[in-house]
Amino acid sequence: MPLPVLIVLMVLGVMGLALLYWYAFGRSDVEEKQRNQPRKDRSTLLRQANKQLAANPRDHKALLTLADIYFADQAWEKAMKTYGILVGLCATNQDIEEWFVTTRYALAALQLKRPEEAYKSLMVARTLKADSFDINTNLGYLEHRRGNHERAAQLLNQAHQDSPDHIPTRRYLGRALFKLNRYQDAGRHLKAVIDQDPSDKESLFYLGQIYSELGRSDQALIIFTHLRPDPALGPNSALYAGTIRLAKRESDKAALDFELGLRHENIPEQVELELRYRLAQVYTSQQELGRALTQLTEINKKNPGYKDVASQIARSKELHSNKNLQTYLISSTSEFSALCRRMVNTFFKNATIKITDIAMHKNDYADILAEVETARWEDIILFRFIRGSGQVGELVVRDLNARLKETHSGRGFCITAGTYSESAVHFVEARLIDLLDKDQLLEIFNRLE
Template identity: 55%
Template sequence: MTEFTIIALLAVAVFLLAGFTLLLFRGKRSSAPRARKGNRDREAIVREANRALSQNPKDAGALQTLADLYFTEQAWDKAYKTYAALVDICATNPDLDSHTINLRHGLCALELKQYEVAYKSLVFARSLNAEGFDLNYGLGVLEYRRKAYEKAVSLLRAAHEESPEHIGTTRYLAQALYKIKKYNDAIGLLRRLVDVQPDDKEALFVLGQAYFELGQEEQAARIFSHLRTDPAFGPRSALLAGTIRLKHKQYEKAQTDFELGLRHEQIHPDVAIELRYRLAGAYTKTQQLSKALGLLDQIQDARPAYKDVPQQIGRMRELASNKNLQTFLVAGSSEFVALCRKVTDNFFPQARVKVTDVSVTRNEYADILAEVETSSWVDLILFRYIRTTGQVGELALRDFHARLKDLKAGRGFCLTAGTFTDAATQFVEARLIDLIDKEQLVKILNRVA
């Protein structure tokens, strides 16, 4: 390549670079005038419209111009007032688009949280034309707020079909579906919503509730456990997580859930009361009676007639004063069975007792089969120990009688810390079954203490 060629190429490069710089500079200079021109145009439009309105406050064209401008700029308060003026003259001016004016008036009112006005305008707009995403979404939100969930679902479904990616529509539709107990449909939308917005705690909480209602408690517990520390949804999530674990007899985990729920500073009074009530139940199951009694006393101070709290307080105090009764009702299976065997061994004074079979059903009752020999008789006897302070009915006695026949026992004793219904008492009248209620049981427990 010659020296002349190199110089020529360099000259061309310098020329092109200079041209590009000049164009860029001109472009930057020209953008500012365009922006200023846009501002001047807007100011001129507003000035001209206001001039027309000063001469005629009901000038439809000027009102329409300002209303549309404010609506586009999302200046909701100004747009709302201007569309309100247009709504007033729609009936006398056939040239105005009554549907659009009422629609936008309603949407502005919705943004300003004037829900009754918004509802009236949107319903009227829909009477003129039922189509359109904005109309169906806005009216769907309002029907949801009015607790008309079936109507909300219909409207929000139409909006969702038109704009399936719209987050607000998905959220309200999912919650409306949950409210009308269409849990599977709600779950599909809620999962999609949580995937897009992982920090949407409300959607996550409703998803947990939907799983809970469908009996999918493992998924529900996982969600509620995750939300336990959230300031808004933590107390209710802790309550539901603990309730699930209490049901599955995971008493220590349930205690942790309820305790976490009560640590929140902002708790709805109803939720706080229920957290204490269920925590007291969990403490009772793990024989922490003093803690349970303290919580029940707090509940009674706040709401004296809450559920069965007065009865539970009496029961707690009785259990605290009677170790054997406490073991009978709330101790673990091994301690309960050991106490039942002790009662069986001492049930008949000076008798020789040989236990041949022990079975426990769901930690609710224990059956002990024993050969009993006294100086005057020998028999095979079945003892059933029922762990309840409530009533034992006829069905339980029929089951006990069938068990007696299966084991070919000559006699049966049914013991409970509660009472027996009249039907249960009548059932055993002609059968070799003796009923031992709480009053008699306490005497027996005191005797073997």
């Protein structure tokens, strides 16, 4: 290669290395200076502001510089104190933007968990500037916390119009709308929040409630089942999941939900009481009266006046000790029907009884039609066995009287594990219907023994 060409190539190589060095290291030096520049500016600003305040403690520009720096540094105590001084100067200094310093004072108070001070200041700030996003979204949040959901929804919706992608605004807007029973709108906002922030379990819990209210129980059940292990939301989620399963008549799965809910620690008292109450209902329906009684007793220890627990305990004890009464009230339809057939055969001594029809009406009562023949008489008798321990009213007895006429029965018996209203008793006074209450039912059970 000729010497001149070689020299040129060497020169170009040296220049290339120089450029590469500048790109790799020189640019980093520039960036380092740029990174250090704001810190130097901040120091300069602080020094200048403090110097100005030493000369004039009411210098609003210096105070605003300090307050803004404290706010940016999240030094909330100092920020709140300094903005508070500026708020106090607003009455005598028109150069201060009152809405701005009042808002910043409120936001610092909010960070310091002083919601009442924040609320009062934001209310004032909004009278000065009603279209501020910061004012509307934070005041809306506080109104939601205070239970003023209509007002919260208005403010948060205005903030949402200004900043549609702001997730905290949509979060509390969705929750406020939920409290107002506007489930479709609430669900739309909360779904968007969860899509952006899947870790927001509280919003997910709200969404589960929304689906439940909208009749979308399968989607709600997926959410509540997912949240069951959560330490904070788990007990309530288990309660909702179990309630949905009860409606689906999945009693075994419902019992599991309630049991899992009760395994958590530090359960809110009302949630624990309701979990135990519903679990006791499931156990009772499954004829596990001992386990039901355990749950009811625990409720009674914590809150003796909770719902009808006292009467439920008495009822469970009685059912636990009387197998026939247990069968009559809570066993399967087939067992109940078989028991009723046995009871019919005890009504008349030395009689031939032929059952001609048995009709179950849902799980409420059974009508049994029988031909009864004795040495002195024979007739068609209609028996109505009511599965309940409450009061039987006149309408039920009137319906029985109509059935007597339809079946051409000469006499009727109405049997219940409860009592009868005065009007029901009065109705049968001139009719061939006998009303048998719980005490008489227990006598029949004794005859069966």
